[in-house]
Amino acid sequence: MKSDFKTLIPAYNATKGRFSLITVPPLQYLMIDGSGDPNTSQAYRDALSTLYPVAYKLKFFSKGELERDYGVMPLEALWWAEDMDSFTGARDKSLWSWTLMNMVPEWITREHVEAACRVVAGKGGAPALDILRLESLDEGLSVQTLHVGPYDDEGPVLEEMHHRFIPEQSLAMTGRHHEIYLSDPRRAAPERLRTILRQPVAHLPD
Template sequence: MKSDFKKLIPSYSATKGTFSLVSVPPIRYLKIDGSGDPNTAESYKDALSTLYPVAYKLKFFSKGELGQDYGVMPLEALWWADDMDAFTSARDKSLWDWTLMNMVPDWITQEHFEAACSLVARKGAAPALERLRLEPLEEGLSVQTLHVGPYDDEGPVLDEMHHRFIPEQSLTMTGRHHEIYLGDPRRTAPEKLRTILRQPVAPVPE
């Protein structure tokens, strides 16, 4: 039976126009870091070209060798900048840092990951394998919402999340801004793109 983690993990669901508090479980990801404008930075293109060959190699290994099939999960990313206004309001993409991510099940081990990387390397189609790693992420309590529309229209939503909703709930931001891309920009009109916007938080100390 094929596992669909988008349905099995509640935090992969969000509602447009609503900020929700969710508890995100520890999740393991393929991760690759970089910086710069995702539309123009060669490092971003290399990261994408590396992440998915390994993700699919792990999926087919899991199905064939471990007898556990699952759907490859959507692209995710952590985003930050020294001045977060460069991300939320100014949208100066040249100042952005990022970690591209793809979730993998808990049963995928470091040994499985290294074997998949070796197989992908033999084909010479993954230009940034040395930057790829398998690592857990623990976000815990988080605020999230669903954004529908172009990525460049996220700014006002993030501004409201960061400067209105989170303070009103007596919370403070902790981890990095997290996006989950439920639509493929290569096949989906910008106005129909669906993106979960997430911000880890913690109670404000009394």
């Protein structure tokens, strides 16, 4: 059986036009950190061209050696800046920092990742292997919604999430802004891009 974690993990589902409170379980990811405008940053391009060769090598290793097949998960990213309004207002991407991520199953170990990196390194073309890591992330209580459309149209949705919905629910933002890219921008028109927007939160004290 091939595991499809997009259907097995409820946190990978969201509804357009509705903010939902969910509890995200602890998950582990391949991660690469960087900063700068994702449209122009060489570091961002290097991270992308490194993450997926390793992800697919792990998938085929798991299928062949561990007899546990699964679908490679979509690209995800954590985003932050000193002034979080740079995400909802002028969206000055040069001020952004990010962690690109790809979720992998809990049975994938650091030893598996290190072995995959060695194989990928031997083939060349993965320039950020030295900063790739396997790390768990426990976001817990979170607000999320589905955005359909260009990435640059996310601002008003995030404005409503951050400044209306979260305060109205007596919540405060905790972890970093999280995006899950359900569509491949190389294949989908900008107006059809589907992105889960997630914000970890905590209840305010009474």
